[in-house]
Amino acid sequence: MAVSSVKEIIKTAPAFAQLTDLAAERLGGQVLYATDDFFAEKENLLKKGRGIFITDKYTERGKWMDGWESRRKRTTGHDWAVIQLATPGKIVGFDIDTNFFLGNHPPHASVEGVYLDDASSITDWEAVTWEEILGKSHLDAGSQNFYECKSEKLYTHLRLHIYPDGGVARLRVYGNVFKNWNVVGADETIDLAAAINGGQAIACNDMFFSDMSNLIMPGRGVNMGDGWETKRNRTPNNRDWVILQLAIPGIINKILVDTCHFKGNYPDRCSIEGCLVATGENPLAEGTNWVTILPEQKLSADTEHYFEKPFVSTGNFSHVRLNIFPDGGVSRLRLFGNKA
Known part of the structure; x- marks a missing residue:
């Protein structure tokens, strides 16, 4: 995938940031899988707030960080994580927040989505038929990186790609909840x-x-x-x-x-x-x-x-x-x- 040429990062919070965060942990969103979370756990991605920084806090693996952080990749490829949304919904925009990730943020990210009625039996997330909904896009360090989503479809699961490795503090997935009121x-x-x-x-x-x-x-x-x-x-x-x-x-x-x-x-x-x-x-x-x-x-x-x-x-x-x-x-x- 090539770096998006038509997209420009939104510097201030757009109107869609007032919508529901469909991925929020407190609503029921979950991070189901990550290729690597050596330095900081994948579950941090969906927590409340932008993440904090504690100067002298370390773990046995290195500096403690409030986000998802993979190790420095020494092989080909890149890291990614699978997110289950709290509820099916139509996505309007993303905030890929690299707050406090300064010398260790990913330069680029992309997002794929899929609608799954039941994902409980999936063991190989690479075998899922993903659809790209945000092309490979630039990330600023220590910043909220807002991008619009142009898809009109409903999604239940996302795959966040980071290129090639590094740390993301939070992922926000703003949109509109879908509920089947007929039932x-x-x-x-x-x-x-x-x-x-x-x-x-x-x-x-x-x-x-x-x-x-x-x-x-x-x-x-x-x-x-x-x-x-x-x-x-x-x-x-x-x-x-x-x-x-x-x-x-x-x-x-x-x-x-x-x-x-x-x-x-x-x-x-x-x-x-x-x-x-x-x-x-x-x-x-x-x-x-x-x-x-x-x-x-x-x-x-x-x-x-x-x-x-x-x-x-x-x-x-x-x-x-x-x-x-x-x-x-x-x-x-x-x-x-x-x-x-």
Whole structure:
């Protein structure tokens, strides 16, 4: 494969970096195989964050690095790793992050993909019929290397090639979750907001301390950084807010607002609104009809707050807005219900 001539590396985070990371370990992504991970384990590729550097930390094999790092290749060929996505999806872009890999990063990388209904019996990954979805592309050292994916297909597994060897801190695979809603019954209760189902956090007025997308991740927050937290606001009667696009328009029957780990910085109160807009329409547009689902409710520190019907408004919603008063942090938001 020749080095891509038409691609230019994107220097700033593109819009697709706001989409779901389909490969994220905390969603269920896994690194199944690597040709070599002598210096640093392949599993690090999908961990949260960009990776850290500890100056004086060494292992019996050399310098400890927070990423996937192969040994210096003294034979022909190159190294590669196989990633199982957390969920099937359409890939929009990649971030091949070489954070802290400076004298040991790969000069180039490429990505192949495949859709597999069941990969449990595969023992020879080279025998799989892979399709190239990112040609051999330049990598900068110590940098986030963003590239678009032009394929319109769905994928379940990827193969990341590095040329010829070296270290990559993280691989992010941004895209849209695919869920076959035809097999989900109309009476089946699901979390309509969950990222693994296709929910997305699309806008907020503030996320100074931690990202809004944490709200819809699996499980309870692991610490105070694993939630959505706004800065301290000194404006009287302030309201902070975040908008979630539901995985599918649906009817909400039960709500969970979890302030796990937020003790001296939880919001005093919250409320939830909803709207129904057509696919592709902007819920932030002027004139969108937002209606109250859950009126203002008192919150407590480090607590799971459950709210059930009857709500003020019922019916189908495509988006919800969580309002917190006056500011603070929420770990998780669950919106249990049925598809429309």
